[in-house]
Structure formats: C-alpha cells, structure tokens
Amino acid sequence: MLRGVRGATTVEANCREDIFRRTTELVQAMAAENCIASEDIGAVIFSSTPDLDAAFPAAAAREMGWAEVPLFGTQEIASADGVARCIRVLILWNTDKGQGEIRHIYLHGAAVLRKDIAGN
Numbered sequence: 001m002l003r004g005v006r007g008a009t010t011v012e013a014n015c016r017e018d019i020f021r022r023t024t025e026l027v028q029a030m031a032a033e034n035c036i037a038s039e040d041i042g043a044v045i046f047s048s049t050p051d052l053d054a055a056f057p058a059a060a061a062r063e064m065g066w067a068e069v070p071l072f073g074t075q076e077i078a079s080a081d082g083v084a085r086c087i088r089v090l091i092l093w094n095t096d097k098g099q100g101e102i103r104h105i106y107l108h109g110a111a112v113l114r115k116d117i118a119g120n
Helices: 016-034 057-063 108-114
Strands: 002-010 041-048 071-075 086-094
Touching: 002 016, 002 108, 016 041, 016 057, 016 086, 041 057, 057 071, 086 108
Parallel strands: 041 071
Antiparallel strands: 002 086, 041 086
C-alpha cells in the first residue's frame, strides 16, 4: 500500500545552511516518527515558497544518504495567505500502516498550516 506522509517547516533566512538544516531536521523527524526506511520510499516531493532560492531542499536528502530515493523539487505559487520561507515535503511510502497511523510533521512556523496535528 502506498501512503503519503506530509510535513513542512520554515527557515529563518534564505541561505543554503538554513535550508539544509531545517529540511534535514524535518525529513529525519518524518522518517523517525513513522519508522520509514529509505528502501521503502517510492519518491519524495519537496516544494518551497518563491522566497527560497538559495538551495534545493531535495539536496539535503541526498546529503542524508538518500542516494537511490527518487526526489523531485518544485516551487509553490506566491500567495498572500502563504507561510513565508516554507519548505513542504511529501514522502510516498510503501507501508502496511493505515491512514490513521501516519504521523505528519509540521515544525517551526509551518505549524500554523495544520494546527490540528502540529506537535502530535
């Protein structure tokens, strides 16, 4: 069964170090909370807001050792209602877990996106 694990975080500044640090923190939390092994991942989609262009968030996953995991990056639309300096991740994961067992992770300023589940 293929399941989606969602997550998002924000960075303080549009710099490579912040983007890599926060993306790594988020992806590691998503994997740890759901016991995800990289060999069970079908693909990972990364998006970032238009105000982040100093680095590709997916490159942080490569540095983590996800060399064989298919990664895809895209840019979100500019929206007045959007969260600034935001990185979102969708892990497509092969698992037997039910939809209700999946733990989605929202960190830092991105917690406002899903107040109902942030911090769970």
